[in-house]
Amino acid sequence: MFFERIKNRWSCPGGYKEFLVIAIPLILSTSSLALQEFVDRMFLAWYSPETVAAAMPAGLLHLAITGLFIGTASYTGTFVAQYYGAKTYHKIGPSVWQGVYFSIIGAVVIFSLIPFTPDIFAVFGHDQIVQEHETIFFQVLCFGSFPMIASAAMSGFYAGLGKTWPLMFVNLFSTSVTVFLDYCLIFGNLCFPEMGIKGAGIATVSSGLCSVICFSILILRHHESEKYNIRSGWRFDLGLFKRLIKFGLPAGIQFFIDLSGFTLFILLVGKLGTESLAATNIAFNINMIAFLPMIGSGIAISVLVGQYIGAENPKLAEKSVYSSYHITFIYMGITALSFVLFPHVFADLFISKSRSSQEMEVILPVTIMLLRFVAFYSFFDSASIIFSCAVRGAGDTIFVMIVSIFSIIALAFPTYIAVYWLEAGLNTCWVIATVYISALSFVYYIRFKQGRWKKMRVIETVVKVS
Numbered sequence: 001m002f003f004e005r006i007k008n009r010w011s012c013p014g015g016y017k018e019f020l021v022i023a024i025p026l027i028l029s030t031s032s033l034a035l036q037e038f039v040d041r042m043f044l045a046w047y048s049p050e051t052v053a054a055a056m057p058a059g060l061l062h063l064a065i066t067g068l069f070i071g072t073a074s075y076t077g078t079f080v081a082q083y084y085g086a087k088t089y090h091k092i093g094p095s096v097w098q099g100v101y102f103s104i105i106g107a108v109v110i111f112s113l114i115p116f117t118p119d120i121f122a123v124f125g126h127d128q129i130v131q132e133h134e135t136i137f138f139q140v141l142c143f144g145s146f147p148m149i150a151s152a153a154m155s156g157f158y159a160g161l162g163k164t165w166p167l168m169f170v171n172l173f174s175t176s177v178t179v180f181l182d183y184c185l186i187f188g189n190l191c192f193p194e195m196g197i198k199g200a201g202i203a204t205v206s207s208g209l210c211s212v213i214c215f216s217i218l219i220l221r222h223h224e225s226e227k228y229n230i231r232s233g234w235r236f237d238l239g240l241f242k243r244l245i246k247f248g249l250p251a252g253i254q255f256f257i258d259l260s261g262f263t264l265f266i267l268l269v270g271k272l273g274t275e276s277l278a279a280t281n282i283a284f285n286i287n288m289i290a291f292l293p294m295i296g297s298g299i300a301i302s303v304l305v306g307q308y309i310g311a312e313n314p315k316l317a318e319k320s321v322y323s324s325y326h327i328t329f330i331y332m333g334i335t336a337l338s339f340v341l342f343p344h345v346f347a348d349l350f351i352s353k354s355r356s357s358q359e360m361e362v363i364l365p366v367t368i369m370l371l372r373f374v375a376f377y378s379f380f381d382s383a384s385i386i387f388s389c390a391v392r393g394a395g396d397t398i399f400v401m402i403v404s405i406f407s408i409i410a411l412a413f414p415t416y417i418a419v420y421w422l423e424a425g426l427n428t429c430w431v432i433a434t435v436y437i438s439a440l441s442f443v444y445y446i447r448f449k450q451g452r453w454k455k456m457r458v459i460e461t462v463v464k465v466s
Contacts, residue, residue, distance in 0.1 A: 014304070014319030016327060022303055023324065025168035026159070026296035032168075032175040034292035036207065039179050040200050041285040043186045045278075045350040049363070051197045052350070053274050054133030056281035057266050058121070059204075062141040064259035065113070066148055069106025071255030073099040073153035075248030075458075077299070078306045078393055080160020082459045085310025091240070091459070092157070093233035096219070098241045099153025102248075107146035114142050124267040127274055133197045140198055144205025147212040154215035157228075162303055170214045178207040247458045250397035257404035261411045268415045269429055276426045279363045283370035286346045290335040290378050297328045297382075298389035305393030305453075314454035321390040321448070325383065332382040336375040343368040370430060377434045380441040387444040394453035403443055411436045 010016045037059075045052040076099035083091045113120075121134045158166050184192035185199025195202070225231050266284070270277040301324045308317035339346070347367045388400055414432045418424040447453075 009323065012319075014308070014316040014323060016323050019300060019304065019320055019324045019327065022162050022164050023297050023300035023327075025164035026299050027293045028296070029164070029168045029171040030292040030294075030296035030299075032171045034288045036175045036178045036204075037288050037292075038285055040182050040204065041281065042350050043182050044197060044200055045282065047186055047196055049274060049278050050127070050129045051133050051200075052281055053126075053270070053278040054130045054197060055137055055200065056284060057124075057126075057263065057270060057277075058134040058137040059141070060259060060263040060266060061120070062110075062138050062145075064256055064263050065110055066106070066141075066145055067259045068252045068256035069103065069110070069145075069149045070152045071252030072245070072248040073102050073106070073149050073252075074156055075099075075244065075251050075397075076153050076156030077159040078156075078247070078302060078395070078458055079244065080156055081162075081303045081306030081393070082310035082457065084161055085307035086459060088459065089227050090229040090233070092160070092228040093225070093230035094235070094237050094240055095244070096154060096157045096230070097234050098237060098244045099156060099248075100150050101236060101241065102244065103146055103149035103153055106149045110142050110145040114139050117142075124270060126267075126270045126277070130270070130274060130277070137197045137201045140201030141204060144208050147205075147208035151208055151211035151215055154212065154219055157215075157219055157230075159299055159303055160306065162307065164300070166218055170211055170218070173214065174207040174210040177210050178203045181206055243458065243460075247395055247397050250401035251392055254397070254401045254404040257401070257408050261404075261408035264408070264412045265415055265429070265433060268412070268419050269426065271419050272426055272429075275363055275366065279366035279370060280426070280430075282347065282350050282363070282367045283374060285350075286339070286367075286371060287374045287378075289346075290332060290339075290374070291381065293331070294328055294382050294385045297324055298385040300324065301386055302389045302393030305390050306458075309394050309454075309457065310459065317390075317394070317454070318451075321386065325386045328382045328386060329379070332378050336378045339371045339375040339378075343371045346371065366426065370426075373430045373434050377437040380438040384437065384441040384444050387441070387448040390448055391444070391453040395456040395458040396447070396453040399447060400444075403440070403447075407436065407440055410439070 008015075041052055041055055044055050076096050079095040080092050083089065083095065117135045117138050118131070121131045121138070126134070155167055155170075158164060181203035182200055184190050185195045185202055186197075188194025192199075219225075219230060222228070222230060262284075266277070266280055269280045301321055304320040304324075305317045308314065308320065347364055350367070392400055411433065415429050418428045418432060422428075
């Protein structure tokens with residue numbers, strides 16, 4: 001009976017096969033991003049403890065700020081999915097173009113932060129050498145903000161259509177470019193200059209540039225460009241742009257707040273010393289192995305929910321969400337078990353070839369201890385991603401944003417008290433983070449079960465074309 005149910009769930013609409021067809025390329029895409037971040041931080045750990053300690057706070061701060069615009073621009077995928085489900089194909093191209101125009105606004109705002117960077121990192125009182133590296137890395141990343149945001153908007157075209165293989169190929173290509181440039185520019189290999197953390201920033205910016213160039217070529221030359229109104233739909237559409245802001249901006253704010261919360265958490269942990277900061281950075285980067293593939297699953301479920309909502313079929317939308325959660329839970333269980341049973345396999349990648357091996361050896365046992373926290377909260381993290389992306393795919397972005405606003409207080413304020421008032425150690429900080437992630441998953445699951453998202457739409461009311 002069990003295997004018969006699995007077989008039926010595999011092939012039915014809203015089942016495992018339908019989810020995996022869309023999700024596998026997205027999972028591979030986000031896994032390539034995980035690999036990119038992992039290798040980048042690994043090389044910086046080999047270069048020096050100070051550079052790996054600086055990379056995570058500076059990188060997360062930039063991603064948090066950029067995430068406000070990436071989260072909004074990438075919401076084009078939900079518009080595309082719902083227009084596709086409603087068979088309103090001529091609105092798909094213009095939706096993507098509005099995301100590109102929004103990217104220009106985001107790039108200008110982020111670029112204006114460059115002069116204030118030293119003052120931003122001075123607030124948190126990290127070691128002076130770490131602050132210098134943080135400043136360099138953040139400033140370089142700011143220069144490359146536009147291609148990062150614009151590529152997120154363009155990726156919504158393929159994601160929303162459910163044709164996710166091009167996303168995978170573009171991300172794999174851009175990741176290979178980044179890894180190659182990391183190897184060359186951080187250490188000065190293959191006749192390139194040795195640039196340390198600045199080289200890592202240039203490599204990351206180059207990845208975004210490669211992505212936006214590839215997406216531009218693929219989308220403009222798409223074989224159904226006329227059907228989707230891609231080339232002729234380039235004009236600014238105020239009404240469509242406003243709706244992108246209305247539904248996408250709360251998603252961007254949620255992305256910004258979530259990342260800001262963890263950025264603030266890491267910056268506060270940095271007050272405990274470079275060793276605690278480096279161990280936390282390494283543990284979070286190892287956590288990316290589990291986390292980023294789940295982002296691919298989350299994007300896939302947003303697409304399926306969007307398409308079924310656009311087609312006026314919320315029952316299949318709900319079924320597809322549970323199908324995705326079954327699969328992601330199995331994956332997360334295997335990953336969490338590997339963190340517990342084989343922590344040295346992951347941690348040694350950062351430690352073994354470091355130029356400062358004696359300093360990094362002190363960090364090793366701390367990192368292994370932190371991986372136990374990662375293994376525990378990973379199960380809750382997967383539920384949080386799946387159910388939050390499900391309601392976002394329907395347009396329930398205001399609720400997700402409000403939850404994020406309260407949740408950052410729930411993470412940052414207790415951590416601040418623990419570090420500055422109670423003078424607690426690293427374990428206490430990570431207990432707070434674990435409780436925060438676990439509680440968040442229950443909030444999103446309850447919202448999903450309430451079912452209000454089933455009546456939501458991001459597209460205007462239209463008469464479907466048969």
